[in-house]
Amino acid sequence: LGMTFSFLAESGENRSCVEGLGDIVELTPALSGRKLFEALGEPEVVTVEREHVDVAMLRDLASFCQVTPNPDAIEICQHRGREKNFVNALGVPTAPYRLINSAESLKAAIEALGLPVIVKSCEEGYDGRGQWKIDNTQELDALLLENTMEGDFIVEGFVAFEKEASIVAMRSSKGECAFYPLAENEHRNGILISSIAPAELPSPSLSAEARKIAQSIIEKMDYVGVLSIEFFVMHDQLLVNELAPRVHNSGHWTQAAGICSQFENHLRSIAGITLGATEPTTHAGMVNVLGQKLNTNWLVDSNVQLHDYNKTPRPNRKVGHLNVWSSDRQKLVNQIHELKCAIYGDE
Ligand code: ATP
Ligand code: MG
Ligand code: MG
Incomplete structure (x- = not known):
C-alpha cells in the first residue's frame, strides 16, 4: 500500500499490546507520546482492531501520525450511553x-x-x-x-424484533463511502453464531434505510475506516442496537463472496485507496466456532473454508469461523444449518 501501519491489537492470550511493523510492543504507562511512536517504528498510520483501547494514548499518537478511526469516534463507541445518545441525536431510532x-x-x-x-x-x-x-x-x-x-x-x-441484521460500512480518507449488503445474524445467549448475506428482509426499503443510517453516522463522526452497525429489524423499521468501530464478526463472509473483504477495505479506506467491490457475486455466510477445538471434518464440502484464530479453547471463546458460499441461497441456508449441527450437535 506504500504506507507504514501499526495495528493496536489483541495479541496472544489477550494481552493489551501494540503490534508495530512486525514487532510486538507491550503497552506500559512509561510508553507515551514520542516514545510510543518511536517504539512502533514511526508509522504513518495507526489503526485499531478493537474498541477497548486507551483513547488518551490514541490522542497522544495523533500528534505524530494519522490515527484512524479518530479517537473521538472510538470514545463514543466505548460507552453504550454515549453511543445511544449520539445515534438518537441524529434522529436514528434505538430501543x-x-x-x-x-x-x-x-x-x-x-x-x-x-x-x-x-x-x-x-x-x-x-x-x-x-x-x-x-x-x-x-x-x-x-x-x-x-x-x-x-x-x-x-x-x-426489550425489543421484540423479527430479525437481527448488521451492516459493514466504510469511508476512506478521501471521503468515499461504501457499504456491504446487510447480513442477517443469529445470536445465542448474546453471542453471534451465524450470519448470512445478503439478508432476507421483511420490507425491501430496509436495505436503503440501513445505508442511509450508516452514512449519516460515519459522516457525522468524520470516520475513516470500517464501521459496523448492528440492527434490530422490525417490520418496516430498523433500530440501531450498537456500533463497532472496526471490522465485524458478521462481516467475515466478505472473505468468501468474490469481492474485496472487509479487512482489505479497511486498509484501503485508511490508505485513501479507491475502495474495493462490496456487492457480492454470490450468497455467503459464516458460522462461528465457540469454545472447542477446530475439526477438519467440518470441511466436507468444497465451498467451506475454515479460519483458525490460533486461540486456546475456553467456554464460549471464539476460536475460529467457517465461511460458506453458494449461488443457491437455500443450499447455503441448509449447509449453515448442517454445520451448526455438526459443531454444536443441538439442532
Ligand atoms: P457483541 O458481542 O455483539 O458486541 P454485546 O455484548 O455488545 O455483543 P449486545 O449487542 O448489546 O451485546 O446484545 C447482545 C444480544 O442480546 C443482541 O444481539 C440481541 O440478540 C440481544 N439484545 C440486546 N439488547 C436487546 C434489547 N434491547 N432487546 C432485545 N434483545 C436484545
Ligand atoms: Mg452486539
Ligand atoms: Mg458489543
Whole structure:
C-alpha cells in the first residue's frame, strides 16, 4: 500500500499490546507520546482492531501520525450511553433506554420503560457479558442482591424484533463511502453464531434505510475506516442496537463472496485507496466456532473454508469461523444449518 501501519491489537492470550511493523510492543504507562511512536517504528498510520483501547494514548499518537478511526469516534463507541445518545441525536431510532447508576435509578427506569428490560454495563461488555434480562420483580431483586448498580449502566426496553441484521460500512480518507449488503445474524445467549448475506428482509426499503443510517453516522463522526452497525429489524423499521468501530464478526463472509473483504477495505479506506467491490457475486455466510477445538471434518464440502484464530479453547471463546458460499441461497441456508449441527450437535 506504500504506507507504514501499526495495528493496536489483541495479541496472544489477550494481552493489551501494540503490534508495530512486525514487532510486538507491550503497552506500559512509561510508553507515551514520542516514545510510543518511536517504539512502533514511526508509522504513518495507526489503526485499531478493537474498541477497548486507551483513547488518551490514541490522542497522544495523533500528534505524530494519522490515527484512524479518530479517537473521538472510538470514545463514543466505548460507552453504550454515549453511543445511544449520539445515534438518537441524529434522529436514528434505538430501543427505548435510560442511563442509570444506582438501585433507585434502575427501579425508576423499569417503572418508565416497563418489563421486560435488558440491563447492560455501559463499558467493556461484549458477547453478552455484563448484561441481565429482567422479566419480573423476582429477577430484579436477585440482580440487586448481587449488584449495587454503582457505575454506568444502561437499561433498554426489550425489543421484540423479527430479525437481527448488521451492516459493514466504510469511508476512506478521501471521503468515499461504501457499504456491504446487510447480513442477517443469529445470536445465542448474546453471542453471534451465524450470519448470512445478503439478508432476507421483511420490507425491501430496509436495505436503503440501513445505508442511509450508516452514512449519516460515519459522516457525522468524520470516520475513516470500517464501521459496523448492528440492527434490530422490525417490520418496516430498523433500530440501531450498537456500533463497532472496526471490522465485524458478521462481516467475515466478505472473505468468501468474490469481492474485496472487509479487512482489505479497511486498509484501503485508511490508505485513501479507491475502495474495493462490496456487492457480492454470490450468497455467503459464516458460522462461528465457540469454545472447542477446530475439526477438519467440518470441511466436507468444497465451498467451506475454515479460519483458525490460533486461540486456546475456553467456554464460549471464539476460536475460529467457517465461511460458506453458494449461488443457491437455500443450499447455503441448509449447509449453515448442517454445520451448526455438526459443531454444536443441538439442532
Ligand atoms: P457483541 O458481542 O455483539 O458486541 P454485546 O455484548 O455488545 O455483543 P449486545 O449487542 O448489546 O451485546 O446484545 C447482545 C444480544 O442480546 C443482541 O444481539 C440481541 O440478540 C440481544 N439484545 C440486546 N439488547 C436487546 C434489547 N434491547 N432487546 C432485545 N434483545 C436484545
Ligand atoms: Mg458489543
Ligand atoms: Mg452486539
